[in-house]
Amino acid sequence: MQKPNMSLKKNPMPTQEAEVRARNFDEVALGYTEEMAIDEALRCLNCKNMPCVTGCPVNIHIPAFIEKIKEGDFEGAYEIIHKTSGLPAVCGRVCPQETQCEQRCVRGIKGEPVGIGRLERFVADWHNAHSDKVPETAPKNGHKVAIVGSGPSGLTCASDLALLGYDVTVFEALHTAGGVLVYGIPEFRLPKAIVQKEVDNLKAMGVEIMTNMIIGKTLTVDELFGMGFEAVFIGSGAGLPNFMGIPGESLKGVYSANEFLTRSNLMKAFRDDPNTPIMKGGNVAVVGGGNVAMDAARTALRLGADKVYIVYRRSMDELPARREEVEHAEEEGIEFRLLCNPVEILGYENPEDKRDPRNGFVTGMKCIRMELGEPDERGRRRPIAVEGSEFVLDVDTVIMSIGTSPNPLIKATTAGLDVNRHGGIIVEEATGKTTKDGVYAGGDAVTGAATVISAMGAGKVAAKAIDDYLKSKN
Secondary structure, X not given: OOOOOOOOOOOOOOEOOHHHHOOOOOOOEOOOOHHHHHHHHOOOOOOOOOHHHHOOOOOOOHHHHHHHHHOOOHHHHHHHHHOOOOOHHXXXXXXXXXXXXXXHOHHHHOOXXXXXXXXXXXXXXXXXXXXXXXXXXXXOOOOEEEEEOOOHHHHHHHHHHHHOOOEEEEEOOOOOOOOHHHHOOOOOOOOHHHHHHHHHHHHHOOOEEEOOOOXXXXXXXXXXXXXXXXXXXXXXXOOEEOOOOOOOOOOEOEEEHHHHHHHHHOOOOOOOOOOOOOOOOOEEEEEOOOHHHHHHHHHHHHOOOOEEEEEXXXXXXXXXXXXXXXXXXXXXXXXXXXXXXXXXEEEEEOOOOOOOOOOEEEEEEEEEEEEEEEEOOOOOEEEEEOOOOOEEEOOOEEEEOOOEEOOOHHHHOOOOXXXXXXXXXXXXXXOOEOOOOOEXXXXXXXXXXXXXXXXXXXXXXXXXXXXXXXXXXX
């Protein structure tokens, strides 16, 4: 039996050098070797009360899969993870483990917690490299379920229902399945091949995936019922970008982070001669401080920006992005302009077309300095503008990354589906059941923009509820 590893620090994650990775789209983190994974697993104390499990939205049996890693049984570790998580290679890369499972780890009391996310990624990657085994599904039960959206909640719900024997069809609005996993997260954080592997596994389980299908336009939810589907799960995400409403937001060179990342990720704007150019060179300001803002800033750098700024109205302590992503951005040379807020985007009209006042180009962004006042209703100190502190940031491109809302299209075309004041679909928390019979929802379409793993948890909850609902009808 191997001795426990009582090091207070995690095994560091190998990465590309900052000056190299800042100019390519290859994955930044390179992953653990087998030896590193076993050594990190030996840091786990295998606590009887398993506090880490309570921090996981899909309740992965974390000590059990780590025990298998200690034994060198990597496929056994994968089988344990896959009992409750259908996207381990994804979650191991993009989930905020530091605020979930790792935050509850006992080893974190006197040092760093066990690198649970890094171990999950290692196990999933090992499995994908060594096995083509597809999970066994129950015999077909003759019932049909439609899934709207192929993001993390939709893929999870589809997987769980397919395992139970349902005929499942996933309807995706874009031309590639994967939802936010492919259009919103850059290649250097989550390679498209990883997501495609999960989609291929679903297809091998008998799930049909139909792309270029905009529910609410191509088909309505009611029409899905008319096609023989007995239940519908809506996991359409939160793809409607928010803007600040300041002067100049209609200028050319101003993007939402959603548009910017979608153009880069799915529409190949990173090519030398792209069909959908977004920027080449110049200075870029990304407004916001979340993970999406970090993704947009780091993508702009890789697209050839001369200088990239993160403009955020609070301090580094309040920055909501994962600490690892912030550190990577700083290492790559992105400059953080904290306690600053935009008040106007400056520009001029295109002399070749004065007929359209929107046909202008960004020449700068006027900002005002902020200071932190008393805490708001969520406990965060409220930013207050400092009078007379305006200054101009010299930029050619502005990317707004200040949040998103659920797309209103499905609500507008579905009678009996209630939403809250933010546009999120109203559901029963314990089941994901909406106000329309037979319709369930989960993920960002309900909560607004949140984490991949929370969306997966909602997909699992809804799958169980749909199974109970359809069984009760027979």
